[in-house]
Amino acid sequence: MEESRHDTVKSLMNQSSHRLLIKASDASAWVTCLRRIWFDKHQPMTESEPDDFTQFLFQAGLAHETAILEKIAQQHPVCRAKSIDHTIDLMRQGVPVIYQARLVDAEVGLIGYPDFLIRDDNGAYQAADAKLSLSENKKTTQIQLGIYRRLLKNNLPAMVYLGDGRIAQLSGDDLDILVDRFIHSMQTVLADNQPPIVRYSYSRCEVCPYVNRCLPEFIREEDPSLLYGVDGNVADQLAQINISTISQLAHSNAESIPDLPHLKSEKKKNRAILQARSYLTGKLFQLDKIDLPEGTWIHFDIEDDPMTSSRNRHVYLWGFLIPSYTKSCFEYVWSDDESADYDGWMRFLQKIEAYRNRYDSIVIAHYSNHEKSTIKKYAERYSMANNNTVSWLLGEESPLFDLQKPILNSLILPLQRYGLKDICKHPGLVNFQWENDESGSQWSVVQFKRFQSEERLTVKNSIKETILNYNRDDVIATRRLELWLRELSLNNPK
Ligand code: SF4
Known part of the structure; x- marks a missing residue:
């Protein structure tokens, strides 16, 4: 036995x-x-x-x-x-x-x-x-x-x-x-002797080793899940009403699409249809007026390390681009490791106060909600919700402005993802290229870990320099995005 x-x-x-x-x-x-x-x-x-x-x-x-x-x-x-x-x-x-x-x-x-x-x-x-x-x-x-x-x-x-x-x-x-x-x-x-039929998902497929097998098939079949905002559930529900391809969706109108569990409002239906048209033609559609706040703009971006011993995200770089927005106008607060986390946070708040005193009515522009949610987490971590600078940053008159919002509210772009790099790198949109093409947030974390473990001072400094250059390009990119949006709103005031 x-x-x-x-x-x-x-x-x-x-x-x-x-x-x-x-x-x-x-x-x-x-x-x-x-x-x-x-x-x-x-x-x-x-x-x-x-x-x-x-x-x-x-x-x-x-x-x-x-x-x-x-x-x-x-x-x-x-x-x-x-x-x-x-x-x-x-x-x-x-x-x-x-x-x-x-x-x-x-x-x-x-x-x-x-x-x-x-x-x-x-x-x-x-x-x-x-x-x-x-x-x-x-x-x-x-x-x-x-x-x-x-x-x-x-x-x-x-x-x-x-x-x-x-x-x-x-x-x-x-x-x-x-x-x-x-x-x-x-x-x-x-x-099963055949691969199962599934829908496309940018975040899943982008990092999958089989993407070169699947993507051509999705493209050939014009699978609607290739579109930004149309996930697998929406694509399945559209297929049930005989809209199975991007062309069929592009030729639909919002009134003829019944309310679907994942596509109910007229606005969402319209967005999906325009996204299909944008995919097929490469055109940009403006849905609404682009509203940008008045004031002195400071562009802001952070780099943080999720792999800390406490499991709290440690911001090692708080980067800014201030007027007159040239490369030399890049300023930053750097923090070597988690033991300097509080010190870095306090120096960040001091820098914000210095800007507040230097400029009238400032707008601190960032891309996506990550910067604001990180400030909230730091305020909780150090019980500083009542601190003057923190209350100003997070209060009703907050100077923080998420540049992704006007884009999501007002524009349909010929893209599968609306990240900063996707929009800025596109030659038909902002067309701004990062000096280091390999750089990205994960790349930055790896470089920061190399920085931390490196003992040779010259190598250590050179790693730090590459991280700073990457962050500087990020804030220059948000500045270019701002200018591109201003030009767009001048040409299409709505
Ligand atoms: S590329 Fe293919 S196998 Fe990989 S996640 Fe996408 S659909 Fe699945």
Whole structure:
């Protein structure tokens, strides 16, 4: 009996390099896109080199796992498992902690590698993973940990050792239901010989290794989900009323489209139709007057680090472009690490006060809500909601102005995404190019981590300079965007 079980495990492990097993780690791709998991299982890509940010996250995760291992090893004997059979042996021996365990259910074809198996007083094992955070990829973590529980066949909660020192416990009916849904769906994907039909999603597809397989198909079929503001749900509902392509949508009118659960108002319908026309013609449509506040404009952009030991986002750079808006008008507050977080925040507030005294009626322009929400978080973090500068920044007469708002309210652009870079880089729109084409917020975090770990002063300074240049280009970009909007509103006053 025992031998035949081992034979089954061996034969399962030989199946196309485990590809046709359901692995706990499949949860990540499954949560992202069913088509992606189908490709992973049936037509996988050869592994490509992960980008710098992904490598950085991987290294940070590994460092956290090592720190947890060291902590556990100070309290209990730990054995590293070398295989499935070795894991079973170690469990039989009653080893207190098994590191890098390997669990399998040969009948279901299910496999999972928990970071730790921890033996309780009754001799049962509890699965645990080290994860920096639970909020990001929460569903993936729930499925992975739920699979470990399923493989251990006991009711003990699974544990997550978090980056902030807390230990989360996962169990319950909802977790079991989610795991059942995952296993059932995975069995269907494994049995299917065609990739499932899904909708396009910019944020999901942009970073997917299979984008070059899927995107041409979406474009050929003129899938409406390619349009900004038309997500998979809207595209599905439009298909039910026989609007299945971008051309069909472009030739519709808002009155003829019935109210759909995700497309109810006349305004939203009109936007979707114009977005389709803009996609096909490359034209910009102005819906409304562009209102920009009067005053002395100061352009503002922050760079922050989400990977801190406290898990609080640390703003390492508060950047400004002040009149007369040339490169040399870039000013900033820099903070070397999280221990200088409060100092950086206070210097930011002092700088705001200095601008307030220097200029009449200032407008502090930024792109998207991130800057304002970060100021709110800092005010909470340091209990400073009643501070004069903070109350002014966040109050009814706030000088903060989100430049994305007039764009979202008044314009339809030939774009799939309305980010600062998308609008500014477009040659037919603002046409502003960053000096460093590779730069971006994730790039900046990686550079900042390099800055922090670098000991050679000249290299350290040069890294800091590249981050400053990137932030300076961001605030120059918002200035160019402001000028472009002003010109547009002069030519099309509405
Ligand atoms: S490119 Fe998009 S649709 Fe295709 S597999 Fe990836 S996430 Fe799914």
